Amino acid sequence: MPDFPRDAACVVGIGHSAYGKRGEFGDVGLPRLALDAIRAACDDAGLAPRDIDGFTGYCDDVNVPSELAVSLGLDELRYTALVWGGRGSGLPGAVASAYAAVAAGLANYVVVVRSLIQTTRLGQSLAAGVGPGQAIPLSASYTAPFGMALPPAIYAMKARRHMSLYGTTTEHFAEVAISARRNAASNPDARFRTEITVEEHHASRLIADPLRLYDCCMESDGAAAVIVTSPERAAGLRQPPVSIRAVSMTGEYKWATASFNTVDEVYASTGHRRAARDLYARAGLGPGDVDVALFYDAFTPSVLMSLEDWGFCEVGESGPFVADGGIRREGPVPVNPHGGNLAEVYLHGSTHLLEGVRQLRGTSRNQIAGAGVALYGSGVGASPGGGIMLRRLG
Amino acid sequence: MTGQDTAGQRNRPGGMPDPVVAPVNEGMWRAAAEGRIAVQRCQDCAAHRYPPTDGCYRCSSCRWEWSTLPGTGVVYSYVWVPDRHRAAAGDASACYNVAIVTLDGTEGEPVRILSNVVNAWDIGDLYVDQRVEVTGVPFADGLALPCFRTVA
Numbered sequence: 001m002p003d004f005p006r007d008a009a010c011v012v013g014i015g016h017s018a019y020g021k022r023g024e025f026g027d028v029g030l031p032r033l034a035l036d037a038i039r040a041a042c043d044d045a046g047l048a049p050r051d052i053d054g055f056t057g058y059c060d061d062v063n064v065p066s067e068l069a070v071s072l073g074l075d076e077l078r079y080t081a082l083v084w085g086g087r088g089s090g091l092p093g094a095v096a097s098a099y100a101a102v103a104a105g106l107a108n109y110v111v112v113v114r115s116l117i118q119t120t121r122l123g124q125s126l127a128a129g130v131g132p133g134q135a136i137p138l139s140a141s142y143t144a145p146f147g148m149a150l151p152p153a154i155y156a157m158k159a160r161r162h163m164s165l166y167g168t169t170t171e172h173f174a175e176v177a178i179s180a181r182r183n184a185a186s187n188p189d190a191r192f193r194t195e196i197t198v199e200e201h202h203a204s205r206l207i208a209d210p211l212r213l214y215d216c217c218m219e220s221d222g223a224a225a226v227i228v229t230s231p232e233r234a235a236g237l238r239q240p241p242v243s244i245r246a247v248s249m250t251g252e253y254k255w256a257t258a259s260f261n262t263v264d265e266v267y268a269s270t271g272h273r274r275a276a277r278d279l280y281a282r283a284g285l286g287p288g289d290v291d292v293a294l295f296y297d298a299f300t301p302s303v304l305m306s307l308e309d310w311g312f313c314e315v316g317e318s319g320p321f322v323a324d325g326g327i328r329r330e331g332p333v334p335v336n337p338h339g340g341n342l343a344e345v346y347l348h349g350s351t352h353l354l355e356g357v358r359q360l361r362g363t364s365r366n367q368i369a370g371a372g373v374a375l376y377g378s379g380v381g382a383s384p385g386g387g388i389m390l391r392r393l394g
Numbered sequence: 395m396t397g398q399d400t401a402g403q404r405n406r407p408g409g410m411p412d413p414v415v416a417p418v419n420e421g422m423w424r425a426a427a428e429g430r431i432a433v434q435r436c437q438d439c440a441a442h443r444y445p446p447t448d449g450c451y452r453c454s455s456c457r458w459e460w461s462t463l464p465g466t467g468v469v470y471s472y473v474w475v476p477d478r479h480r481a482a483a484g485d486a487s488a489c490y491n492v493a494i495v496t497l498d499g500t501e502g503e504p505v506r507i508l509s510n511v512v513n514a515w516d517i518g519d520l521y522v523d524q525r526v527e528v529t530g531v532p533f534a535d536g537l538a539l540p541c542f543r544t545v546a
């Protein structure tokens with residue numbers, strides 16, 4: 001494989017719509033939410049919306065780029081791509097596509113956008129559970145009839161195996177939720193700003209044992225966008241550019257959505273150890289260089305397994321790692337200073353990318369002093385997910 | 395419908411859909427109706443596989459046949475889920491389980507199946523490495539879901 005072209009694209013603008021609860025923006029509609037996020041990102045960058053000439057997305061986003069282009073008054077539309085597979089884990093693939101398009105000269109300013117109205121989401125019936133008489137896809141015939149219809153059950157199954165193998169406890173899961181709420185408490189944009197205790201976590205409603213309500217994100221409506229361009233174009237814009245050091249979207253072996261027939265060694269993981277291997281090799285950086293970690297945290301076990309998969313602790317040791325304060329803002333690996341999917345807003349990790357950029361600009365409400373490198377790692381999903389390494393220039 | 399049977403002797407989630415019956419899976423539903431576990435076996439390299447796929451993970455051959463396994467296995471992982479359908483019917487504390495079972499007697503990489511252990515009712519009734527055996531739960535004439543019971 002040829003050497004990866006590092007730092008070949010930058011993030012120059014970030015933006016988001018209002019954040020709401022599931023279905024709150026059903027009357028607003030997905031195009032408007034996406035336009036709000038994109039226009040905010042253009043304002044942030046100092047670009048006119050018509051300067052955009054490309055769009056990438058993931059998770060079967062139903063916005064159509066050519067229609068967004070009309071509403072934004074785009075002069076030309078040169079590049080569009082939607083990640084094929086990957087579902088909520090597809091953000092690194094969408095960034096990789098924007099990165100490649102910019103590096104190859106296929107487009108000048110590419111928007112990576114995720115827009116979500118939970119009540120109109122494709123796949124909604126399976127995501128929310130299926131009822132009697134509802135048709136299911138053939139691929140769900142080996143899970144849904146047995147009651148494996150809810151996303152938290154996928155994480156709960158892995159969490160139970162992790163507990164059995166390594167002695168991980170529900171207190172460890174609780175710590176992830178507690179840290180997320182603590183970070184969100186000082187983020188005015190966050191939906192869940194009330195701090196919680198271990199006792200409150202343990203008393204919350206059982207969802208899929210061993211997971212409870214506070215182990216789960218809450219479905220949200222909203223949109224987030226970033227603008228990717230070349231280092232040369234970035235130089236003249238409003239914000240200090242944040243370099244995309246490297247990206248990876250490598251899948252694990254035999255890893256489909258439920259992944260119950262992958263090999264035993266990686267079952268109790270997010271499925272991103274090969275993505276981590278590729279990302280670190282491409283970046284020429286390792287976990288020791290990372291100042292802020294943005295982990296897809298739709299469910300608390302995802303953060304524990306991400307710490308292992310991305311090399312911040314040994315496999316099986318993430319429980320004690322978080323119990324020692326390892327992911328707190330003041331700890332060795334600050335995770336999701338914005339509150340993450342669990343407490344800021346659940347937009348499939350897209351707002352994690354915004355927080356990574358804020359941290360490297362030095363403008364986060366929960367700023368990690370001197371942050372120079374930020375890592376994004378996606379969650380358990382249909383393969384491939386992957387990772388993104390962001391770096392402050394200068 | 396594939397819910398709890400009228401005698402109340404099987405712990406099965408209420409309100410779940412029946413599977414889509416297709417050429418790639420019909421043999422396993424028919425085997426389960428006879429109390430057997432059948433999975434695909436590659437006709438070229440003899441590896442067993444599940445869930446059903448068109449191609450073999452080991453040799454990529456698309457030639458396969460149904461193969462009956464011993465029908466026993468061990469619990470790999472499991473979850474317990476509050477059953478909102480039974481709760482709506484007045485049984486507020488009802489939970490069903492979903493278990494992944496590693497099947498005995500397979501060729502190739504371990505073969506795991508996702509199912510229910512229908513004689514386990516409470517959170518303390520299941521553990522990793524517990525031995526189980528197949529039992530069919532009918533959902534249509536001559537077709538059943540391959541479910542499991544704990545082995546004493």
